[in-house]
Amino acid sequence: MIKHAVKRWDIFCKIVDNYGDIGVCWRLSRQLANEHSIHVRLIIDNIHVAQKIISNLDISKPMQLINQVEIVASACLEKKQVNPDAVDAVIETFGCGLPEQYLKQMRPETVWINLEYLSAEKWVSGFHAKPSKHPTLPLTKYFFFPGFDENTGGLIREKDLFKQPESFLNSEETQLTFWKKIGAEATTDLKISLFCYPQAPVKKLWDALAITSKPISLYLPFNSTIDELVCIKKDFKLNVGEILKLGNLTIHVLPFLSQDDYDLLLLGCDLNFVRGEDSWIRALWAGKPFIWQPYIQADDTHLVKLSAFLDFYLSKANPQNKTLIYDASLNWSGYGHYQSNRLNSDIWQQLIDAIPKLQRHGEDVTRLLSQQPDLATKLVIFSENLQRNQV
Ligand code: TRH
Secondary structure, three states: OOOOOOEEEEEEEOOOOOOHHHHHHHHHHHHHHHHHOEEEEEEEOOHHHHHHHOOOOOOOOOEEEEOOEEEEEOHHHHOOOOOOOOOOEEEEEOOOOOOHHHHHHOOOOOEEEEEOOOOOOOOHHHHOOEEEEOOOOOOEEEEEOOOOOOOOOOOOOOOOOOHHHHHHHOOHHHHHHHHHHOOOOOOOOEEEEEOOOOOOOHHHHHHHHHOOOOOEEEEEEOOOOHHHHOOOOOOOOOOOOOEEEEOOEEEEEEOOOOHHHHHHHHHHOOEEEEEOOHHHHHHHHHOOOEEEEOOOOHHHHHHHHHHHHHHHHOOOOOHHHHHHHHHHHHHHHOOOOOHHHHOOOOHHHHHHHOHHHHHHHHHHHHHHHHOOOOHHHHHHHHHHHHHOOOO
C-alpha cells in the first residue's frame, strides 16, 4: 500500500495502437498517486508496448510498484488476483470495457467512470459527466470528457508543471546536459521537433526547410512510423543517432525518449509538430508554437476535431497568425483534400518567420488554460461527489 493513501482506484488501459492510450493513463496514474495520495492500480493489457512509455517496467513481473503506481498485467485478472472488493473508483479509459468477471464483482457504490478522448468540439460539454445505467447489473457508469472549457473535465496538468520550464530555460547548463543526454548536440540553430503520422507531408516540409534562410535542426524521436514516413529515397532507412543534412536543414534521429525527456524536448524547441492526444497537450503546456496532427479517423472526422481545436486555439489570435496556423495545420493533416485550395508552397517558410509572434500567442493561450482546474483534480472531486451522491 502506498504511504498515506486513503482511496484505492483501478485504472484500466487497453492499448489500441501507438502510445497515446498508455501515455495518458501513465501520466494520470502518476498524478493521482503523487498529488492526490490515491493508491492507483493501473491494469494494462499489453505490458510490452507499455514498456516504451514506462521505461523501468519489468515485463517479467505481473505486478510492480513504479513511481507510487501499482502496475498490473491484465493476465492477473484472469488468475483472479485482482478484484474490485476494496476499490473506491474504477476508471475505464477510452471505452476499453471492463472484464466481465470484474464487473460482476463490483459493488453498486463503487464509482465507475469512463475517461473519454479529448476534443474541443462544442458538443463535449453537453455530454460531460452524464450517467448510463448498466442493462443488467446495479451499476452506473459516468462519462468524463476532457476538454478546453470550464464545463468539461479539463486537461491533464501536473501541479508543478510550470516550475520545470523556468529551471530548464533559465539554465544553459541544464539545457546542455539535456541535449547530451538525448544524444543530440547543443546548437544555435532554430529547433523543431517532429512526431507525426505517416500521412503527413513530411517530404514537402523538409524540402521547404532545406531552403530557408536560417539553419534549422529537426529532432525526430524514433518511433514505429519512421520507415513509412521517410520516403526521401528508395529503400532509405533512418536509424537512431543518424544525422541527415538537406541544405540548411539538419535532421537528428533521436531514440524514443522517456515521457519526461520528450516534454523537455518540446520545451527546448522553437516549433513542435505533435499528434494524437498526449503530445498535443504537452505541446500546449510547453507554450511554444505547434502544429497538431489528429489521429486519423474514417470520414475525415479528424478534420472536424482539428477545426474545432483551431477555432478554440485561434479565437483571440490576430488575423495573420490565424490564417497561417489554420493553413499550415490543414495542409499537415488534410494532405490530398485541401491541397488545391489551401496549399501555399511558402507556408512553412512563413511559419518559421512568424515563430516569435506565434510564441506570444501560444503563451497567452497556455496562461489562460492553466487557470482552469486540471483533469485529475476534477476527476477526484467528481468521484467524491458521486460517493456522497451529490452529482
Ligand atoms: O501515439 P499517439 O499517436 O497516440 C494515439 C492517440 O492517443 C489517439 O487519440 C489514440 O486513439 C491512439 O493513440 C490509440 O500520440 P500521443 O497521444 O501523442 O501519444 C504519444 C505518447 O508517447 C505521449 O505520451 C508522448 C510519448 N512519447 C514519448 O514518451 N517519447 C517520445 O519520444 C515520443 C515521440 C512520444
